[in-house]
Amino acid sequence: MHLHRYEKWWLTFGIGSLVLFLVIVGISAFHQGHQPPSSVKTINYEQVDKVAPFNEPGLKKVEGKDWDYELVVVASAFMYMPTEVEIPVGSTVKIIATTKDVVHGYGVAGTNINMMLEPGYVSEYVTTMDKTGEYLVVCNEYCGTGHHTMKMMYKVVDVNE
Amino acid sequence: MNNSTFLCVDKRDARLAMAHMYVAFAALAIGGLMGLLQVFVRSGRFELPANIGYYQVLTVHGVMLGLVLTTFFILGFQAAAVSRTSGTFTAKQRLASWIGFWIMLLGTVMSATMILLNEATVLYTFYAPLQAHWIFYLGLTFIVVGSWFVIFAQLAKYAQWRKENKGEMSPLLTYMVVANSLMWFVATLGVAAEVLLQLLPWSLGFIERVDVAITRTLFWYFGHALVYFWLLPAYMAWYVVIPKVIGGKIFSDSLARLSFILFLLFSIPVGIHHQLTEPGITEFWKFVQVILTFMVIIPSLMTAFSMFATFELRGRELGGKGLFGWLHKLPWGDARFVVPFIGMAAFIPAGAGGIINASYQMNQVIHNTIWVTGHFHLTVATTVLLTFFGIAYWLIPHLTGRILTPQMNKLAIIQAFTWTFGMTIMSGAMHWVGLLGAPRRSSYSTYGDAEQALEWIPYQIAQAVGGTILFLGIILVLIIFVNLCWFAPKGDEEFPVGAIDKDAEKTPKILENWKVWITVLVALILVAYTVPIMDIINGGPLGSKGFKFW
Numbered sequence: 001m002h003l004h005r006y007e008k009w010w011l012t013f014g015i016g017s018l019v020l021f022l023v024i025v026g027i028s029a030f031h032q033g034h035q036p037p038s039s040v041k042t043i044n045y046e047q048v049d050k051v052a053p054f055n056e057p058g059l060k061k062v063e064g065k066d067w068d069y070e071l072v073v074v075a076s077a078f079m080y081m082p083t084e085v086e087i088p089v090g091s092t093v094k095i096i097a098t099t100k101d102v103v104h105g106y107g108v109a110g111t112n113i114n115m116m117l118e119p120g121y122v123s124e125y126v127t128t129m130d131k132t133g134e135y136l137v138v139c140n141e142y143c144g145t146g147h148h149t150m151k152m153m154y155k156v157v158d159v160n161e
Numbered sequence: 162m163n164n165s166t167f168l169c170v171d172k173r174d175a176r177l178a179m180a181h182m183y184v185a186f187a188a189l190a191i192g193g194l195m196g197l198l199q200v201f202v203r204s205g206r207f208e209l210p211a212n213i214g215y216y217q218v219l220t221v222h223g224v225m226l227g228l229v230l231t232t233f234f235i236l237g238f239q240a241a242a243v244s245r246t247s248g249t250f251t252a253k254q255r256l257a258s259w260i261g262f263w264i265m266l267l268g269t270v271m272s273a274t275m276i277l278l279n280e281a282t283v284l285y286t287f288y289a290p291l292q293a294h295w296i297f298y299l300g301l302t303f304i305v306v307g308s309w310f311v312i313f314a315q316l317a318k319y320a321q322w323r324k325e326n327k328g329e330m331s332p333l334l335t336y337m338v339v340a341n342s343l344m345w346f347v348a349t350l351g352v353a354a355e356v357l358l359q360l361l362p363w364s365l366g367f368i369e370r371v372d373v374a375i376t377r378t379l380f381w382y383f384g385h386a387l388v389y390f391w392l393l394p395a396y397m398a399w400y401v402v403i404p405k406v407i408g409g410k411i412f413s414d415s416l417a418r419l420s421f422i423l424f425l426l427f428s429i430p431v432g433i434h435h436q437l438t439e440p441g442i443t444e445f446w447k448f449v450q451v452i453l454t455f456m457v458i459i460p461s462l463m464t465a466f467s468m469f470a471t472f473e474l475r476g477r478e479l480g481g482k483g484l485f486g487w488l489h490k491l492p493w494g495d496a497r498f499v500v501p502f503i504g505m506a507a508f509i510p511a512g513a514g515g516i517i518n519a520s521y522q523m524n525q526v527i528h529n530t531i532w533v534t535g536h537f538h539l540t541v542a543t544t545v546l547l548t549f550f551g552i553a554y555w556l557i558p559h560l561t562g563r564i565l566t567p568q569m570n571k572l573a574i575i576q577a578f579t580w581t582f583g584m585t586i587m588s589g590a591m592h593w594v595g596l597l598g599a600p601r602r603s604s605y606s607t608y609g610d611a612e613q614a615l616e617w618i619p620y621q622i623a624q625a626v627g628g629t630i631l632f633l634g635i636i637l638v639l640i641i642f643v644n645l646c647w648f649a650p651k652g653d654e655e656f657p658v659g660a661i662d663k664d665a666e667k668t669p670k671i672l673e674n675w676k677v678w679i680t681v682l683v684a685l686i687l688v689a690y691t692v693p694i695m696d697i698i699n700g701g702p703l704g705s706k707g708f709k710f711w
Contacts, residue, residue: 002666003416007466014462018455025521029448034522036437038444042702077710102290102708103373105529109598109613114438114525118373119290120702121440136611140529140600142284144291144710145214148606 037115037125045119048074048100057081059093066092067126073097075104075117078146080137084153092128105140108154116141129156170241170656171249175560177258178244179646181237182557184266185230186642192225193635200587200628203621205605215604216282216711223285224276229269231541232304234549235394236261236311239338241556242397243315245656246332247322254314261310268303271296282711284602286384287360289376292707295364298356305349305356312342330668333414334401334658340421341393343675344428347682348386351432355379363707370704374441374697381432382690389428389457391541393421395548398501399468402552404659406497409475411659412467415668420460420467422672426682427456430689437524441701446693447521453689454519461512468505474662496554496565496573497657503577504547507584511539514592532595534602535588543584547577550638555654557645564652569641576637583634587627594620 003011028034048054053072059082060070068091074081075097087093097106099117106123107114110133115123139150170178195218201207202215209215240258244250250258274296275281281297319339322331331339359371359379400417404410411417433450436442476487492498514536517523527533554573558564565573595601599617608614671677 004413004470007416007463007470010466011459011462015459018458022452022455025451025523026448029444029521035444036447036522036525037440038442038447039440040443040696040700041440042700044703045705046703077708102705102710103288105600107529107598107600112525114528116436116439116529118377118440119705120373123440134612136598136608136613138598138600138603138608138614140603141288142216142291142602144708145216146710147216148600148603149608151608151611153611 037123039122039124041122041124042120043098043122045098045100048098053096054098059085059087065094067094069093071095073106073152074100075106075139075150076100077102077104077144078139078150080106080139080150080152082152084155086155086157087129088159089132089156090128090130092126094124094126096122096124098122102143103141104143104150105138107138107140109136109138111135114140129154132156132158168245168656169653170244170560173255174240174244174249177250177255177262178237178241179557179560180259180262181233181240182553182560182642183646184269185234185237186639188225188229188233188269189635190639192222192230193632195219195222195225197628197632200621200625203603203605204625205607205618205621206625214279214282214711216284216602217276217279219602220276220282220284221273224272227285227541228301228304231391231545232265232308235341235390236265236308238394238397238549238552238556239315239342240311241560241656242334243318243338246334246658247318250314250318251321254317257310257314257317261307261312261314263307264310265304265307268300268305268307271300271303273300275300279711286380288380289360289363289371289373290705290708291711292360292364292709295361298361298364302353302356302361305353308349309346312345315339315342330414330673333411333417333661334397336418336673337393337397337401337421339675340425341390341397343679344386344393344425345390347686348383348390348429351379351382351429352384355383370706372697372701372704374439374701375694377436377439378432378442378690378694378697381435382429382686383432384435385432385454386428388537388541389424391545393424394552395501395504395545396421396424396464398548398552399464399505401659402555402657403468403498403501404471404475405657406495407472407475407492409471409478409659410662411665412470412474412662413665414661415666415672416463416467418668418672420463422678423460423463424457425678426685427453427460429682430685431457433689433693434519434524437521438528441697442693443696446689446696450689451519451521453685455516458516494570494574496570496577497551499574500551500554500577501548503581504544504551507539507543507547507581511536511544514539527595529601530595531591531599531601535591535595538584538588538591543580543588547580550576553638553642554645555657557642558649558652558654559656561646561649562651562653563645563649564654565645566649569644569649572637573641576634576641579630579637580634583627583630585627587624587631590620590623590627 104117135154137152275294281293283291283293431454434454476490479490481487481490
């Protein structure tokens, strides 16, 4: 099929940019580890309260892992447990969350933490909280009448102060 | 040329197409009003009366505009386009179309009734395990099954044309309808499986539990193709109608067909890019579908090139000089050109936003924030919708035997600028506040006076201002619609169909070999989806019972 000369330039430039872009995204993902939350762990959503670690929601210090803390979150209509956590600034946190009923969102405003919580699945994400401040967590997947009241608060604090 | 054989849509086909248009514009009126209520509520300055819920209003808005307006308008436009370029339907084909129309309408009424009774406040994406009344799901099934009747009639007309014109390349517009209809059929198989095998029996109590991850994966197998199903009819108008409107020629027949084939191939094996932040799907398969998603940039670049090549060739033919002088020569007073042109221009930021959304890890920044709402109000509610309005301004009078008067033409241009102005404010505010983390699909809330949430409120007021201007735009387009249906002077409005540029090359035969393309499509779908779906089935958790949290 014949292509106009300018169209060849246009498509060469366009497809070239596209390939470069995908290579950058790919290197960022698979070499530097910037992956979206993609845990495949499952759980019986009706037994969440009885199964570790979800029987004790909250922030826990851990040793010998790539992260300093584990933040266990249980979502249900229309609340998160715990409702508030204090995180020392600079610490690396693994968020481990699930839902007891419908699909909920877990978006932490002002950060890149953003994941879906689906019944039967555990969602996980590792991140470093490197700025002090209060961060509002909102449910960003419609879950029913009280959806817009569903929240949690991160207080990232400087413990040395 | 076959293009000139059938200058006018047959009266019986015109009635069929118009039936679709009435439903589409009624849906626009209802859905638009719901949109106005939403932006008011979310500004924090207004509350809904009589216990009407925000999410119920949101469900009506999404179903009416995302599913009903689009599907009816597109199928009506396609019916007219096929009849215009390939000849009138046979009695059987027309009957099948009418049956499909009535089934879709029945389905719409069923689903709408359940939403109004507050039995289906599940939004238009109806994600399990929120469980709507079974009549809602059955109504959606009817909309899909009805649409199959309508597109099968259009495909049958195409097959008949091929038989009667052996060895010839089919009319371009009909070819595009075929590509879009095939995509729709293959895509709707996914949502049909979700509804018929999972949601419907589950809501009826025949099965107790559904696997939520499967329902979502089947939904998005359909859901992304759905947005191309909206977009491709706009492309049909851009490629085939606009060149004729401006007095030019279609730049290249083969490139137009090739871009539709690429859209067909890369519309379906890409749905997982809507599920990037979900558990249950591994990084590898998410990334594979991200790559496939980005392939659609290629036909988009081809389309942009073709459009501007057509514009420049015509502008220079009219004596336009210099690098951009030809732009002045285009018919800036003709609504049939200006209105879709604004839609095209809006596709530049809209497409850029789409690239951000699908960019794998970057998706986390915007996923389920109101940025996404801002994004698709640029794509479907500006690019697609303004092009549809631009189509309506000649199609409706063509079908009703009337004309677009200079006054209405002027009003149509005012409408488009009103829309652009309102959308710039509303979508701009949505994009910006989305980056700050404000969620989509949420009623007004200060989240216990959280500092961040309070910062979002000025943007929400801006959305209400933009949304109000947009509603004025809807009133204007409805005035034009009513005028063109019942009050405009009688006359002959042209159905513009462009001819191919005389210098264009002959179109390769392989572009019309559907066996090849359907095989490639099925292969791509199998590659992209087999392992992720098998993983969910094999490793899946206990399924979910239904919940009614509204």
